[in-house]
Amino acid sequence: MTTAWGSRRKALKLGAAAAMGALVGPYVTKSAFAAEPIKLGSLLDGTGPLGLEGRRMIQTTEFAVNQLNAAGGLLGRQIQLIAYDTQSNIQLYTQYAQQLVFQQKVDVIQGGITSASREAIRPIFDRSKTLYFYNTQYEGGVCDRNVFCTGSTPAQTVDHIVDYALKHWGKKIYIVAADYNYGHITASWMTKFVKAGGGAVLGTDFFPLDVTDFSSTISRIQAAKPDVVLSALVGANHLGFYRQWAAAGMKSKIPVGSTVFGLGDELTTMDAATTDGILTCFGFYNNLPTPAAAAFVKGMQAKYGADVTDLGELDSATYEGIMLWAEGVKKAGSVAQDKVIAALESGIAIDGPSGHVKIDPETHATIRNAYLATPKNKAWDILQTFPNQMPSDTGGACNLIKSPRTNKQFTPSL
Structure with missing residues (x-):
């Protein structure tokens, strides 16, 4: 090599x-x-x-x-x-x-x-x-x-996150996403899936990859009072959102679903109190x-x-x-x-x-295949399996x- x-x-x-x-x-x-x-x-x-x-x-x-x-x-x-x-x-x-x-x-x-x-x-x-x-x-x-x-792709994973959120948590959604191609297009797919499921998007905020302070958007979310927050935040800096969300006492009040969380070392480097319960859907988890x-x-x-x-x-x-x-x-x-x-x-x-x-x-x-899962005490709890998902x-x-x-x-x- x-x-x-x-x-x-x-x-x-x-x-x-x-x-x-x-x-x-x-x-x-x-x-x-x-x-x-x-x-x-x-x-x-x-x-x-x-x-x-x-x-x-x-x-x-x-x-x-x-x-x-x-x-x-x-x-x-x-x-x-x-x-x-x-x-x-x-x-x-x-x-x-x-x-x-x-x-x-x-x-x-x-x-x-x-x-x-x-x-x-x-x-x-x-x-x-x-x-x-x-x-x-x-x-x-x-x-x-x-x-x-x-x-x-979103049809293979994001659709399942949205469907679960609408059925289990409520119809009012707030979206936070990275401010580039991935975040904007994924937010559009989230919006499309939410509307198709009979839900409504109350607000959408985009953040450059170097942003680390999410206090203002957390205040906006608190004021909007959604049932669910959907996140397409990306990279190490954006992990600050999840820590600040938990520190603000919001984790027990409004659940979060993410299209990216868990693709890195989040479960090994972040407290279980911060990560537990965040809804994700990917093509692979390390404990399948x-x-x-x-x-x-x-x-x-x-x-x-x-x-x-x-x-x-x-x-x-x-x-x-x-x-x-x-x-x-x-x-x-x-x-x-x-x-x-x-x-x-x-x-x-x-x-x-x-x-x-x-x-x-x-x-x-x-x-x-796609799999729906949430972190539970620093390991993935596989909730559902979706075989042979088409793009x-x-x-x-x-x-x-x-x-x-x-x-x-x-x-x-x-």
Whole structure:
């Protein structure tokens, strides 16, 4: 495996190899195979506000590549991982994306966390004809033949949060969300699902990722008196909302459902009194009672330590994205972009940590299980399971088999 942690000043240090890469540029080891390696590029936030989610995704990428190489690689060739810490910085995303495709000439890109980072680099990969996997739970709607989105979409998860909230807690909703593409579009989906369920949205507030003080919005929520707060807040700074919500004595009065909470290490670093009862819905939880989920967690702990207890959908989707790509390469017998896309569009599926995951040919999203859960004493209490959820939000507008030249992101109409 080859790793290059890029940075304006210094790279994120994740071991001796990464540290050496920071000093002398891409750290290259000779391939264990005679053939030239297949190059997999990774762009993820190991530091900055999104480092909370990105650090485990980085480790999962290394874990998946190591597994493939230990099994003989692909097509008789080793996979060379070239990975940059984008430091939650969009400028670095575009800089490193161009380095990966034009200098390192990678065969595939796996990466991006926020929708803002995805939309900054997606055009670069389209122009360079470099296959791109976006392995993050997201707001849905991306319709681009060159892109495969393996994380869950609102129709697969957010709809279940809203449905549960309306049935169990009440019809009056207040929304708080991150002030960028993901937050705005997810808030629109929340509004659409709330209205479809006979509820009403009393107010919606958006916050930049660097905001840490939520006292004013908590006061507005108190004045509005909703039955439920729905959150699409993102990143380490926005965790302040949940702490301040509990400190204001609101946790016992108005329940909260979140589309993002728990994707990082919230359950291990925050008090149970703050986290217990927050409603979530994802494609994976670290205590799913399945052999595949247990094997994934144990494998990550064996490589990175027993303290790896915070794995979530971002990590399982990263692993599954790499494995779906690998199956596409095997079926295509090539790493060429068009051949791998055609193989993936044949309906390739894997059994991953989250369960059965299948590429939907029309949308390039995945058909996958979803699970509704809340934290309970620092562990996930799985409330419901929803098998084989279709990405119907994206599928309602996107059909890349009929219209392969489509290149846009569809958003909900309210």
